[in-house]
Amino acid sequence: MKILVPDVPFDLDFPALLPDAGASFAPGGPDVVATYAMNDPIPEEHTDAEVLVTWSSPPKIVADAARRLPRLRWVQTLSAGPDVALGAGFGPDVVISSGQSLHDDTVTEHALALVLASVRRLDTSLAAQREHRWAKEIAFAQADPVTGREYTLDDARVTIWGFGSIALRLAPLLTALGAQVTGVASRAGERSGYPVVDAAGLDALLGETDLLISLLPAVPATQHILDDRLLRLLPPSARFVNVGRGATVDEAALVEALRSGRLAGAALDVMETEPLPADSPLWDAPNLILTPHVAGGRPRRAARFLADQLTTWRAAGDLRNVAPR
The missing domain is CATH 3.40.50 (Rossmann fold)
Structure with missing residues (x-):
C-alpha cells in the first residue's frame, strides 16, 4: 500500500x-x-x-x-x-x-484572543496609537452605566454556534470570565453542563446574544447561513467572532450591518475568499478585526x-x- x-x-x-x-x-x-x-x-x-x-x-x-x-x-x-x-x-x-x-487548543486560544480584542476595543486603541492619540473615549464608555456592560465578558450572554470539541474547550474559559454560555448544534440538550439549542431555538437565542462565536464547518447546509435576516436578530450592541469557515457568512450583509451600526463589532479569522482580495470591503468595514486564517496554525x-x-x-x-x- x-x-x-x-x-x-x-x-x-x-x-x-x-x-x-x-x-x-x-x-x-x-x-x-x-x-x-x-x-x-x-x-x-x-x-x-x-x-x-x-x-x-x-x-x-x-x-x-x-x-x-x-x-x-x-x-x-x-x-x-x-x-x-x-x-x-x-x-x-x-x-x-x-x-x-x-487544532482545538490553538483555535480556542485565537478565538479567545479575538473575543477579548473586540470586547475590550483593542482595534480602537491600536488605531489611536497610530494617530498618536489618547483614546479616552474608551474609558468614558466603560464608566457609563448604559454602555459599560458592553466592554466586559462578565455576565455577557455568549452563543457558540457549532458546539463541538473546540467549543467544549472554549466555553469553560468564557465561563471563568463570567460569561453565560449557550451552544447551538444539530441536537438540543446539554453538553458538559452547557445548554444547547438546535435550529428551532436559534432565532430566539440570537435576540438575547451579546457575543456570537461561529465554529461552523463549510458544508452546503451552512453556506451563507449567517445572513442579513439572522444578523438583524442580534441586538445592535452584539459582536460576532468567526473562527470556523468564511463561507458560512454572507460578507456583504455583515459589512452592511457594521456600517449601519446594526452590529457593534466583529472579528474574523476566516473569509470566503482567501487571501482576502485587496478590494474587499471587509478591509475598511468599521469595528472589524481581521486575522489571516491563523487560528489553527x-x-x-x-x-x-x-x-x-x-x-x-x-x-x-x-x-x-x-x-x-
Whole structure:
C-alpha cells in the first residue's frame, strides 16, 4: 500500500509510532510512504497511491489528485474541516476523514484572543496609537452605566454556534470570565453542563446574544447561513467572532450591518475568499478585526493521530472523524 504525505514543516514521522515500526503496517505490504509537495500536483510516479494525507493544499491541487489517483481508498486531511477534500470530487467509495481535535487548543486560544480584542476595543486603541492619540473615549464608555456592560465578558450572554470539541474547550474559559454560555448544534440538550439549542431555538437565542462565536464547518447546509435576516436578530450592541469557515457568512450583509451600526463589532479569522482580495470591503468595514486564517496554525500531535488512524485502518476498524458523503 502506498501512502502519500505532504512535505510539511512539522513532524509526521508516524511509522516510528506504530507497534510494528519498520515492518509493513497494513496487510498485503510492503507499504511505501512517499512525500509530495503540498502546493504542486501529485507526481505521476505516485498516482498509484491508496492513501492520501493532505494539509493546506490549494483546492485545485486536491481536485487534481481526485482526478488522477484512481486507486485511492482513503483521504485523511489534517485540517479541522474536511470541506476542501469533500469538494474535490473524490469518488463515493473514497473515505474522507478530518483532523478534528488537532487544532482545538490553538483555535480556542485565537478565538479567545479575538473575543477579548473586540470586547475590550483593542482595534480602537491600536488605531489611536497610530494617530498618536489618547483614546479616552474608551474609558468614558466603560464608566457609563448604559454602555459599560458592553466592554466586559462578565455576565455577557455568549452563543457558540457549532458546539463541538473546540467549543467544549472554549466555553469553560468564557465561563471563568463570567460569561453565560449557550451552544447551538444539530441536537438540543446539554453538553458538559452547557445548554444547547438546535435550529428551532436559534432565532430566539440570537435576540438575547451579546457575543456570537461561529465554529461552523463549510458544508452546503451552512453556506451563507449567517445572513442579513439572522444578523438583524442580534441586538445592535452584539459582536460576532468567526473562527470556523468564511463561507458560512454572507460578507456583504455583515459589512452592511457594521456600517449601519446594526452590529457593534466583529472579528474574523476566516473569509470566503482567501487571501482576502485587496478590494474587499471587509478591509475598511468599521469595528472589524481581521486575522489571516491563523487560528489553527498547524495540527498538533499530528504524527500520533495519523499513526492511530493507520493502525485502525489496518485493522478495518472505525476511523475517527469520517465525513458524511
